[in-house]
Amino acid sequence: ETGVTQTPRHLVMGMTNKKSLKCEQHLGHNAMYWYKQSAKKPLELMFVYNFKEQTENNSVPSRFSPECPNSSHLFLHLHTLQPEDSALYLCASSQDLADTEAFFGQGTRLTVV
Amino acid sequence: EDQVTQSPEALRLQEGESSSLNCSYTVSGLRGLFWYRQDPGKGPEFLFTLYSAGEEKEKERLKATLTKKESFLHITAPKPEDSATYLCALPMIYNQGGKLIFGQGTELSVKP
Numbered sequence: 001e002t003g004v005t006q007t008p009r010h011l012v013m014g015m016t017n018k019k020s021l022k023c024e025q026h027l028g029h030n031a032m033y034w035y036k037q038s039a040k041k042p043l044e045l046m047f048v049y050n051f052k053e054q055t056e057n058n059s060v061p062s063r064f065s066p067e068c069p070n071s072s073h074l075f076l077h078l079h080t081l082q083p084e085d086s087a088l089y090l091c092a093s094s095q096d097l098a099d100t101e102a103f104f105g106q107g108t109r110l111t112v113v
Numbered sequence: 114e115d116q117v118t119q120s121p122e123a124l125r126l127q128e129g130e131s132s133s134l135n136c137s138y139t140v141s142g143l144r145g146l147f148w149y150r151q152d153p154g155k156g157p158e159f160l161f162t163l164y165s166a167g168e169e170k171e172k173e174r175l176k177a178t179l180t181k182k183e184s185f186l187h188i189t190a191p192k193p194e195d196s197a198t199y200l201c202a203l204p205m206i207y208n209q210g211g212k213l214i215f216g217q218g219t220e221l222s223v224k225p
């Protein structure tokens with residue numbers, strides 16, 4: 001079983017749909033992250049959680065809503081998305097906040113139609 | 114402003130042709146530098162952590178080095194399976210928080 005697991009791997013949704021991305025880490029880490037990766041662009045940090053508390057919201061539109069019920073699980077709730085939100089969404093975790101290496105899941109490829 | 118810049122954007126090599134990838138950075142107080150490998154459509158895979166200037170790490174055909182201003186990822190006698198995008202990242206720590214800042218990556222293609 002991989003350290004960081006994301007589901008689903010692929011998601012196609014309409015602009016009026018509501019869906020959620022799930023991330024689970026089995027590494028005993030305290031910090032979890034959501035990143036967005038669009039074609040030919042650097043990884044963009046979206047949210048950071050440390051011990052279940054949100055410590056960073058990188059000016060992300062409110063149509064993206066994170067939830068961290070415990071240190072092992074992270075969700076990204078999606079509603080009324082736009083086609084430009086289509087991207088690879090990556091979850092990561094690290095032992096501590098950012099000064100230790102982060103480990104990534106395989107990502108969710110999201111397509112908004 | 115803290116910044117991470119990678120070069121070149123893309124690199125095409127023949128199998129066995131050694132080369133280097135560059136990661137330049139400006140940061141107030143280096144707390145480490147990470148190298149990742151990313152295959153298309155997959156999450157980045159952790160390769161190395163470097164913490165101080167002069168430090169070197171090796172893994173198979175890859176060697177990462179660090180100076181006060183930049184890091185190099187040296188690839189010796191690459192094989193087609195080394196084709197991927199290589200990313201470097203720096204941790205930024207601030208009051209009550211922190212995050213990883215990534216460079217834009219170098220897309221490496223190794224032809225047989």
